[in-house]
Amino acid sequence: MKIGAYLIWAATAIGVGVVVLLGYFLDSQLVLSLRLALMRWAVLIAAAALLLGLWNLLSVHWSKVSEQYPGWPYSALLILAFLVTLSLGLMFGPDNAVMVVIFDYIQLPIETSLMALLAVSLVVAGYRVVASRRDVSSLVFAVTAFLILIGTGPWLIGNGGSLQILLGEIRNWLAQVWAAGGARGILLGVALGSIATGLRVLLAADRPYGG
């Protein structure tokens, strides 16, 4: 029974994967419509899984509250916010003015502020790179980043002068030529890695669904 179940799961993943994959390459109507159906199911399942994930999230925090685990008031706040938002969302729909208010005045400022935190984190990280790393990569990295910043940034004196223009050109050259070459190489490499990873799953060598 156990082996049977594992086989069924692996076979499902492989079968579905092959159909969807063939859809990329074959123009057969059968394959395409099958693929479309499978994709639709996948989107629906993923949405349901999201709801289950939310349930999971809720239960984790609920257990923290019920067991009075340290920091439980935070979890209580989370649950409250979740329930209020969800019920308002389900009641009025996500495009209702109420939701817009919640989004604009709670979600958006927090998310943007987190992004602003990232600015500081990146500066600190940059400082660490230049101050304590001693390898060639980091050196080139730091120099490049600095040139880009200088080439983009303000120019208090002599705005429009030849030095600024030169730095601006260097910035463009680095960003548009050198970086483009490296980026393409990385992209191709990542694509190779992705294909290999995907194929391992499709060959059932990796079975993240268990078994």
Place this chain on the structure above:
Amino acid sequence: MAEQRCPMCSKMNSDDVDVCVYCGARLTPLVISSGAEDSGKADDSGTPDWLARIRSDVEANKEPEPEAQPEAGDDDWLGRLRTSGDLPPEEEPRADASKATDSTAADVPGWVDTRSPDESVEQKAPEWLKRIRARERAERVEEPQEEQSGSGDWLSSLREKTGDTHEETGMGEEPVISSEFAPDDAVSEGEAGLPEIQDLADVLPLDEIPPPEPPADVEPALPGGFERIRKPTEEPVEKLPADNDWLEAFKEAGIAADDEPASEPPVADLPIPDIHAPEIEDVTDDELFAALEGFEDFPEQEKKEDERVAFHELEEVEWMGDVELPTSDTAPEEAYPEEPISQHTPPLIMDGDASPGAADSQELDFDAIELPEWLGELQETGDKISGEAKQPDEGITPATLPAWLEAMRPIDTFRSSVEIEPVDDQAVEAAGPLAGLRGVLMAEPVVAIPHQASIGSGRLDISERQFAQAELLHRMVDDEERELPLESLPQRRLPLVRWVISLLLLLAIGISIVTGTPDTNTFPLPARVPRDLGPFFTLVDELPAERPALLVFDFAPGYTAEFDAVASVVLEHLMRRNIAIATVSTQVNGPLLAARAIERSGAQHDLVNGVDYIHLGYLSGGPTAVQLFAAAPREAILQGFFLPDELEGQTAWVSPILQDVERLSDFSMVAVITAGTDSARVWAEQAHTFMGDTPLLMILSAGAEPLVRPYYESLSPQVDGILTGLPQAVAYEQMNGLAGDALARWDGFNAGMLVVEAVLLTGAMYGVIRWLLKPRRS
């Protein structure tokens, strides 16, 4: 044969018990009994390490050991799991699939039969750590052989994974030291740094000193010896033998600190009084003496008990004076103050242990801010301690290992047999100071010495691994106890660099915003129009006004602030040209962001929903959905978002804006607003082929340019225009003749940029200076 004496508490036990019924100490040496008790150990030489070998074989997969395979035959289920990679090729895809079956169904039962029937080792191994703890708490005596043979090996194999051999230094010391002493270069120097570090570990066996245990936790688990110390006794003289017994036992146990007394730096010596600190209130001074003496004089056996008494009364003995260890009632008060110090010591070490990589030069420097206080204290005390005072320190180690001591004992015994020097000392010592105490005393060394000798001779050559295990276990239990100090440490660090940088950034941006006026800019505006901006502007400027433009809002809300400035210039431009706008998004929050952006920019233009703009809403399904949408927009999106009232219950496609749009090429342009390169690439690759002559524009966050650029520069471009980042947006606004969000951010942004550049320069200078100073330091 009928009775045996407990080496710990000297009480008589019946011969058939393995552990003392009074104090819980192990009576029969572990090593001797292991063959009989642990059926898992088939023979002395190889099999006890079966798990380790399997592991290491698997780890060293690339260089298969010849002897590994045959042994893996019957009971090597774990090995087979691991090496399933070695299956024949045709089984390949299924190899992993059969793992579970292999292990659960077929192999385990057989294996269990050949091993211990009731408790299989692999069940024990996972839990052993917990059980050591549990034992600490419950004061329950268990037989540790299986755990040691099983899990110790398992751990040593773990170690082997890294390819480092730590036998000499004690397993796992090097990470501790490494982070502490070479944190700055951990990144760049990598493994190269390790050898030196191991040397350091030799010199500074700091972490061998078990951290002081909070009294409450220790007490229940104390071995017999401690219990006695704690009980106030009427006849100290009679008590002494017992105490000494116990101490002798410790000595035999060959606790780690004995290893290299000579090389120990003062720092390591410090926490002397600490062993007694928890109990010290209850200890009479005689007992304290007895204990200290026992710790102290392993090498010097000439100290007799009468000497000790005299010493006690006169308080004249050198080392005591040096340590300023009180011998009278003041002992508790004076001993206590040092306890916190010694409690600090391990955490400091652990800091590095916990986060070698993260330990960062800056933050370490700031650690140093914390250090001086206690370091100073340590230094003070350390200066007072003469060489003699080291021995008490060595005594500390045993004293702080109460709960698991009985479990460790056999191994430690074994260790002391490896280190030959202590053996001699012990032999002499056993007879020496305790001679006055007659037969009782003699029994203990007699118990101890023989099994050392017999084991030692037989085991020396196979000892490395077990020695390593002992070290490992020792270390792991140490680590267990160090958990608490660890947690508190990161908070003590002051992230000064972070604070300074944050402050500078906030101040610079804040000041430039507060002092700036809407009309004039402190920082000069871009002097030149970026090369690619002209074509982009012209393209938007010449769009056919009768067809709607499609804007794709593919960014996370976090980027709103940037795109408020960057995308709004294009929105503004479109609105001024009265081009109807349709929006779509592949991000969950995208529709809201689109609505928000249109509302912001459209406020001055009196735009009407459904006439001037329409929101198609959320396009779920990622790249595939983009492809579907590109091929057949009307089928991919069946609804709308924020639809005007008259369209309630219908789709957005019914609106007058979109009624003529059947394909993507029916839009006047498609502009993708995105921060991620993936999204840009998906649109460039999936959608461009369906777009005919309709231009595809990219409005990008500043970092995404290099990946999109090739699509633009190519001889057959897939992207027809790129607008990147705030500076270009400002230039766009200038071209557009408007002062919008982009311009409003210009001053603050530039002030921030200046700070960033200054910070990077400072960092570079700091790095260079440190690099220049480094050779001198070494």
Place this chain on the structure above:
Amino acid sequence: MNILGLAVLGLFVLLMLFFVSIRTRWPAAFRPIKAYQELNTAVERAVEAGERVHLSLGTGSVIGSDSAAAFAGLSLLSQVASATTTSDKPIVATAGDGAMAMLAQDTLRSVYAEANAEEHFKAISGRMLGPTPFSYTAEIPNLLDNEEVSVHVLAGSFGAEGALAADFGRRQGAFVLAGTEDVQSQALLFATTDYPLVGEELFAAGAYADAGPLHAASLRTQDAIRLMIILLIIVGTVLKTLGVIS
């Protein structure tokens, strides 16, 4: 492109199987990747010290095109988890997607089953922290703190928020190793972590963790195809320059 794509796909599969078949005769050797070496040590240390390992599968969804990184993260998870089954504090895996969190649970369950320690498996070990990238990231510092995480591994798809997640780990004093598939996020992780996985190194996680023969074989396949692509690009450039193809 259809035929070509299918051909490349076929080539990929065939090469993978080929390399699996010759692995004993021609064993694979891979260049050392420092991050993985350090990860081994760090995980070991965490197990010994009774601290927790946290593996983040990123904020991508299972059915998105960015799920490859998370799949690689899942195979890394199974390897790391098997080393921590014995720990008091077993590994925690988190994701920003419901289905991905379930996959993390399944992976962990299999690991525990293999180690015959299924009773130690807790479904809570694999969880979804937040449904959007930033809500996921916002929970990271709380998680690291509450769970006493000392090894913080990011192996999944991240946007810029990945750098924030890594930085949170760093501030917590944890060992941070990070790899993702997005080039821009890689650049940020390169700066914010001490042990970044660059480019496709994340996808090699399985091979470097000895997850199975197909992992090593797929790495060699990548190398083979890589060489072919390079040759193809050079030849194509020459041909284009000569005007043979346009």
Place this chain on the structure above:
Amino acid sequence: MPNLTTIDFIGTIVAALLTVMVLSYLIGDNLFFRLATYLFIGVAAGYAGAIAWYHVLRPGLVEPLLENGFSTLLEPATIVTLIIPWVLIILLLFRLSPATAKVGTLPLALLVGVGAAVVVGGALTGTLIPQSFAAMETLDPSAQAPLTGEKGFERLVNVLIVLLGTISTLLYFRFSARRKPSGKADRSKLLEGIAFVGQIFIAITFGVMYAGALIATLVVLTERIQFLWDVVSFFLKG
């Protein structure tokens, strides 16, 4: 900030407070930061749930059922578009209990299959093939890029740099190595050399992208401070 409605007014104050709470993390982890993040996670989760329901589940599962009624349930088309997804989702619900969790693996396996196929197909058709072809640019000096207007020597140098960058970076990632007698894996000198060039290119790329992201986030930080200042100055002016 002119003409604020009450809700906008309160909302703006709340937003400003939340901004300060989040930014307080710059000092260190604290109560306010945690409050803000937990609130954020709750709201984001609730919103995502609503979106999943309104945009995916309701139109995909519920509405067809309500619109078409139950009579059409046995039609083949309905079975494919409706019944099977329903069954799969019900199976997925078994995961709510640990005991029955394994029953819910089937839909997950389906998701994994789709995901892996999308990964492979997407990387192959979306990146590997197009990027490989895009890397082949003619070295003909007379060619001119239509949009940038680059031509001649300038273009030639740039094309060569990109080409070199692409190839050397790709080679840098090469995993295979020769095993030396010492047991250490090693790569040939030539390969090492090219890989080193690739490493430089990677560092440049990362440097550019890091700087870009830094610039982007700096704009965000500026906007946040600007927003806070706007709120403060609004109150100062009364």
